[in-house]
Amino acid sequence: METLERIIADYPFFAGLESYYTNLLTGCASNARFDAGTYIFKEGEEANEFYLIRSGKVALEIFAPQRKPIMLATLGEGEILGWSWLLPPYLWKFHAHAIESTRAIALDGKCLRTKCEQNHDLGYEMLKRFAQIMEQRLEATRFQLLDVYAVGR
Amino acid sequence: MTMAAAATNDPMLPQPHSVRQVVKESSDTFTLTLEAPGGNRFQPGQFSMLWVFGVGELPISISGDPAERDRLVYTVRSVGQATQTLVSREVGEAIGVRGPFGTGWPVEKAQGRDVLVIAGGIGLAPLRPMIYEVLHHREKYGRLVILYGARSPRDLLYRKELAAWARQRETQVLVTVDYGGLSWRGNVGVVTTLFKHVRLQPTHSLAFACGPEIMMRFVARDLETHGLARENIYLSMERNMKCAVGFCGHCQYGPHFICKDGPIFPYDQLRPLLEKYEL
Numbered sequence: 001m002e003t004l005e006r007i008i009a010d011y012p013f014f015a016g017l018e019s020y021y022t023n024l025l026t027g028c029a030s031n032a033r034f035d036a037g038t039y040i041f042k043e044g045e046e047a048n049e050f051y052l053i054r055s056g057k058v059a060l061e062i063f064a065p066q067r068k069p070i071m072l073a074t075l076g077e078g079e080i081l082g083w084s085w086l087l088p089p090y091l092w093k094f095h096a097h098a099i100e101s102t103r104a105i106a107l108d109g110k111c112l113r114t115k116c117e118q119n120h121d122l123g124y125e126m127l128k129r130f131a132q133i134m135e136q137r138l139e140a141t142r143f144q145l146l147d148v149y150a151v152g153r
Numbered sequence: 154m155t156m157a158a159a160a161t162n163d164p165m166l167p168q169p170h171s172v173r174q175v176v177k178e179s180s181d182t183f184t185l186t187l188e189a190p191g192g193n194r195f196q197p198g199q200f201s202m203l204w205v206f207g208v209g210e211l212p213i214s215i216s217g218d219p220a221e222r223d224r225l226v227y228t229v230r231s232v233g234q235a236t237q238t239l240v241s242r243e244v245g246e247a248i249g250v251r252g253p254f255g256t257g258w259p260v261e262k263a264q265g266r267d268v269l270v271i272a273g274g275i276g277l278a279p280l281r282p283m284i285y286e287v288l289h290h291r292e293k294y295g296r297l298v299i300l301y302g303a304r305s306p307r308d309l310l311y312r313k314e315l316a317a318w319a320r321q322r323e324t325q326v327l328v329t330v331d332y333g334g335l336s337w338r339g340n341v342g343v344v345t346t347l348f349k350h351v352r353l354q355p356t357h358s359l360a361f362a363c364g365p366e367i368m369m370r371f372v373a374r375d376l377e378t379h380g381l382a383r384e385n386i387y388l389s390m391e392r393n394m395k396c397a398v399g400f401c402g403h404c405q406y407g408p409h410f411i412c413k414d415g416p417i418f419p420y421d422q423l424r425p426l427l428e429k430y431e432l
Binding site: 146 | 304308331332371
C-alpha cells in the first residue's frame with residue numbers, strides 16, 4: 001500500500017522536493033474523497049486546506065446574482081486545488097464542485113502555514129511552487145478572456 | 154490536347170461539382186459533401202477554392218477522408234454572405250471547385266512517430282484528413298493524441314467522430330471548452346491546459362496545430378517548453394487567399410505566400426513572423 005509520504009513525494013507539484021520536506025508535509029496530510037455532485041468548499045468559507053487531486057474532476061465555479069453558476073475551469077489528476085489557504089484573509093474565492101467522484105490528499109493549511117513560518121526554506125519552496133501554478137492559471141485565464149474562437153477574431 | 158482537357162488543367166478555372174449532402178455541425182457551421190466523379194486527389198491539409206456562382210470564391214480546407222475518393226468534403230463556418238450562400242446550396246446544385254492547393258501536413262515525416270493534433274474551433278476541419286490518415290494506417294504511426302478546444306459544448310465539431318476516435322487503440326482524445334454549461338462534465342479551460350494530461354515523448358513526436366493564430370502561438374510556445382523541437386511543430390495558417398497559386402499576393406505573409414508556400418509551415422519558419430503584430 002502506498003504511504004501518504006510516497007504519494008506526496010511522487011506528486012508532480014512536489015517534484016524535486018527533498019525528503020525532509022515531504023516528511024514535514026506528510027504531517028499535515030490526510031486522505032479525502034468526494035462524491036460526484038458534492039461541493040468541496042464554497043466561496044467565503046475559511047480556506048483551511050488545499051488538495052492534491054489523485055483522480056476525478058473538480059470544477060471551479062463562481063456565482064453571480066440572478067445567473068446560473070459559471071464554470072471557470074476544471075481540474076483533474078495531478079493538479080492542485082486551492083491556494084487561498086496561503087494568503088490572508090484565508091477565505092475561498094470560488095466554489096469547488098466535484099463533478100466526478102474525486103480522490104485527493106488534503107493538506108491542512110493552518111498546519112502548513114505554521115511549519116512554513118518555522119522553516120522559511122520550506123516556506124520558500126512552497127511559495128515558488130504555488131507562484132508557478134498561479135502564473136499558469138493567470139495566463140490560461142487571460143487566454144480564455146481573449147475568446148479566440150468567437151466569430152470575427 | 155483538346156480544349157476541354159486543357160481547360161481542366163487550368164488551375165484558375167473552377168470545375169463544377171454537385172452537392173451531395175449538407176450537414177449542420179453546430180449553430181453556424183456546416184459540412185458540405187460534393188461529388189468528385191473523377192476521384193479526388195488531395196493531401197491532408199490542402200485547401201480548395203470554392204466558387205459560389207454569382208457570389209464569389211472562398212478558400213476552404215478539405216475536411217474529408219482522403220480514402221473516400223468519390224467525394225470532396227468541406228466544413229464551413231457561415232459568417233458572411235458568401236459562406237452563407239455556400240452552405241445554403243441544395244443537393245444537386247453545382248459549386249465551382251479549383252484545387253487542391255497548398256502544402257499538406259508532412260505525412261511521411263510523421264510516420265514512426267507519435268502524432269499530436271491540436272485544434273481550436275473550426276481548426277479541427279483541416280486536421281481531420283490527417284486523423285483519418287493515421288487511423289487508416291495505424292501500423293505506420295505511434296500514438297495519436299487529439300487535443301481539441303472550442304468556445305462552448307455546442308460549438309464542438311464532429312462529436313460522434315471524436316467519441317469514436319477515442320475508442321481506437323493508442324488514441325487519446327481530450328476536449329475542452331472555454332465556457333461550459335452546468336450540464337457539461339468535460340474539461341473547461343483553454344486547449345493548452347490539456348497538455349498536462351498527455352504523456353508527451355517530445356523527441357519522438359510531431360505536432361500539428363490549427364486554429365486561431367493567437368491560439369497556435371500559445372500552443373507552439375508551450376510545445377517548445379515541453380521539449381518539442383520547432384521543426385517538429387507544424388501550423389496551418391490562414392490569410393485572404395484569392396488566386397491560390399501565388400500570383401496575386403493577397404496572402405503574402407512576410408517572405409511567404411500562404412496559398413503556395415503554405416498553408417502549413419513548420420514553426421521554425423513562422424516564429425519570427427508570429428511575433429510581429431503588423432503582419
